[in-house]
Amino acid sequence: MNNTAYTKKFAYLSITAAVVTIALKMFAFLATGSVGLLSDAMESLVNLAAAIFTLFFLILAARPADEEHAYGHSKAEYFSSSIEGMLIVFAAGSIAIAALNRLAEPQPIEQIEFGAVLSIISAVVNFIVARTLLNAAAKYDSIALEADAHHLMTDVWTSAGVLVGVIVVVATGWTILDPIIALIMAANIVRTGALLIYRSAQGLMDRGLPDDQRKSIVDILEGYVATQQIQYHALRTRQAGMRRFVSMHILVPGHWTVQAGHNLLERIEDDVRERIPEVTVFTHLEPQNDPKSWQDTDLDRSEAPEVLPEVPGLKGAQDNPSEAPPQASSPPNAGEVLL
Numbered sequence: 001m002n003n004t005a006y007t008k009k010f011a012y013l014s015i016t017a018a019v020v021t022i023a024l025k026m027f028a029f030l031a032t033g034s035v036g037l038l039s040d041a042m043e044s045l046v047n048l049a050a051a052i053f054t055l056f057f058l059i060l061a062a063r064p065a066d067e068e069h070a071y072g073h074s075k076a077e078y079f080s081s082s083i084e085g086m087l088i089v090f091a092a093g094s095i096a097i098a099a100l101n102r103l104a105e106p107q108p109i110e111q112i113e114f115g116a117v118l119s120i121i122s123a124v125v126n127f128i129v130a131r132t133l134l135n136a137a138a139k140y141d142s143i144a145l146e147a148d149a150h151h152l153m154t155d156v157w158t159s160a161g162v163l164v165g166v167i168v169v170v171a172t173g174w175t176i177l178d179p180i181i182a183l184i185m186a187a188n189i190v191r192t193g194a195l196l197i198y199r200s201a202q203g204l205m206d207r208g209l210p211d212d213q214r215k216s217i218v219d220i221l222e223g224y225v226a227t228q229q230i231q232y233h234a235l236r237t238r239q240a241g242m243r244r245f246v247s248m249h250i251l252v253p254g255h256w257t258v259q260a261g262h263n264l265l266e267r268i269e270d271d272v273r274e275r276i277p278e279v280t281v282f283t284h285l286e287p288q289n290d291p292k293s294w295q296d297t298d299l300d301r302s303e304a305p306e307v308l309p310e311v312p313g314l315k316g317a318q319d320n321p322s323e324a325p326p327q328a329s330s331p332p333n334a335g336e337v338l339l
């Protein structure tokens with residue numbers, strides 16, 4: 001997993017953007033003395049903190065597996081994305097409260113002045129950085145970067161909402177439109193934050209891979225089932241940040257050699273790795289004719305089945321492997337193995 005070297009660069013970009021926007025707003029505050037700009041600068045301070053912990057969790061997620069964390073540290077990204085989700089929901093809440101106050105007591109719209117111009121400039125900076133982070137997040141499958149991008153986007157939407165509110169009120173003269181626009185913005189931002197929290201929770205709960213990826217694994221396995229005397233069960237998948245884990249049991253005729261079985265597993269694992277990025281595959285080889293092979297299809301072991309499931313195209317061969325027609329049940333590369 002070399003992606004993290006790249007994702008870290010984007011976290012540094014986010015930190016830089018936060019520092020630049022803080023500087024812009026502080027400069028505007030010092031020039032105008034407008035308190036609104038000072039609280040704006042505070043918002044960027046939250047961005048800086050968020051970008052720093054995104055970097056921290058990306059570095060943690062990149063640490064190689066060790067004895068205590070044998071499956072790696074990639075799930076650390078979910079801490080980052082869930083905190084970002086909460087910050088986004090919190091930001092939406094404060095926008096909504098301010099809007100409701102203005103709805104109760106309509107206030108005259110402030111003039112767009114020097115300070116607002118700098119706010120727009122910093123919104124443009126945030127927009128460009130957020131788009132860059134979103135692209136990188138999609139490319140490297142990093143939910144922490146994606147969450148940080150959405151956080152920056154929240155600021156962009158907030159600034160856009162203020163600007164649109166001012167323009168609409170000036171155009172129509174209806175002061176009530178300004179808080180209504182802000183409320184719509186807030187609802188949209190809450191949705192973004194809630195979705196991030198939900199997806200982070202799903203990641204922490206070991207949700208399986210997306211449907212299309214699960215389907216391509218099933219397609220690979222069905223391909224082997226159709227052409228060889230094999231079966232599979234206990235197919236399990238999970239996403240752990242950038243990493244993916246897939247495990248399965250492959251059932252083969254009991255008389256196959258260890259070498260033949262391992263050759264097949266290697267081929268199946270290769271096929272899965274070819275189709276699914278950043279995946280670790282675990283396989284478990286089992287003899288079809290042993291009832292114990294069928295007790296571990298669920299997470300908890302069950303009773304042995306009374307009747308073993310049929311192997312397609314291999315009638316009567318399960319209970320007594322010696323009855324199997326030699327052609328039909330010969331394992332892959334059996335010739336090499338026997339040499």
Ligand SMILES: [Zn+2]
Nearest residue numbers: 262263265266
């Ligand atoms: Zn092996």
Ligand SMILES: [Zn+2]
Nearest residue numbers: 249293296297
């Ligand atoms: Zn099994």
